[in-house]
Amino acid sequence: MPVKPTVQPHLHLLAKAPLPGQAKTRLIPCLGPEGAAQAHATMVRHCVATACQALGAPNVTLWTSLEHQHPLFVELQADYGISLAAQQQGDVGMRVRHALNSALGPAMVMGTDCPSITVGMLKQCSEALKNVPVVILPAEDGGYGLIGTHDDHPSLFEDIPWGTEQVFKITRQRLAALALDVTFPDTMWDIDRPEDWQRWQRLRHAQKPNTRG
Structure with missing residues (x-):
């Protein structure tokens, strides 16, 4: 299927409601249930x-x-004018695939625990998807933080050991089996553990402008 350069990919973000004890549970030892939920809301x-x-x-x-009607989601829709949709039931692969195929045209899916993905990286992915059938942002931990496609490729999302360091490796093997060209514009990292959260906090602090006169 020829790639249409004028079509802007749609970006789908996956997010849990920031409920204490149910969001970013691996941050609880560091931040507590409420703090982990607040951290998740900050990332979203x-x-x-x-x-x-x-x-x-x-x-x-x-x-x-x-x-689905959590105040955070209502706030973000009101502030930005984005669309909201309820995630499909099932594992990560089912939910990602459902979002990618929810409308015609090229699409990308990204988690909301990936604040290392920048505006520039998203623009790179969008541009890359004009020329290749698949784009991926690999993660430092062996997974990936974003995938973009033009068409439905079920094998990219079925029987994948989600949450393990094998995700990216197996996905590349599936891409090779499908003979699909893919590009990897950059590498990212997500926030799962307390040290990841601390890493992002240091980065945010370093990026704040120095207001001292």
Whole structure:
């Protein structure tokens, strides 16, 4: 199927509601249940803002889980004008595949625990998807933080050991078996553990402008 250069990919973000004890549970030893939920909300806000800045709110959908009408989701829809949709039931692969195939045209899916994905990286992925059938942002931990496609490729999402360091390796093997060209514009990292959260906090602090006169 020929790639249409004028078609802007739609970006789908996957997010849990920031419910204490159910969001970012591996941060609880460091931040406590409430703190982990607040950290998750901070990441979701950051990723939505980044997505809208990179691609424009009409090209962004936030797929929700746990509590679809949570105040955070309502706030983000009101502030940015993004679309909201309820995530498909099932494992990560089923939910990612459902979002990718929810409308015609090229699409990308990204988690909301990936604040290392920048505006520039999203624009790179969007541009790359004009020329190749698949784009992926590999993660440092062996997974990936974003995947973009033009067509449905079920084998990329079935029987994958999600949450392990084998995800990216197996996905590349599936791509090779399908003879699909793919590009990897950059590498990212996500926030799962306390040291990941601390890494992002240091990065945010370093990026704050120095206001001292």
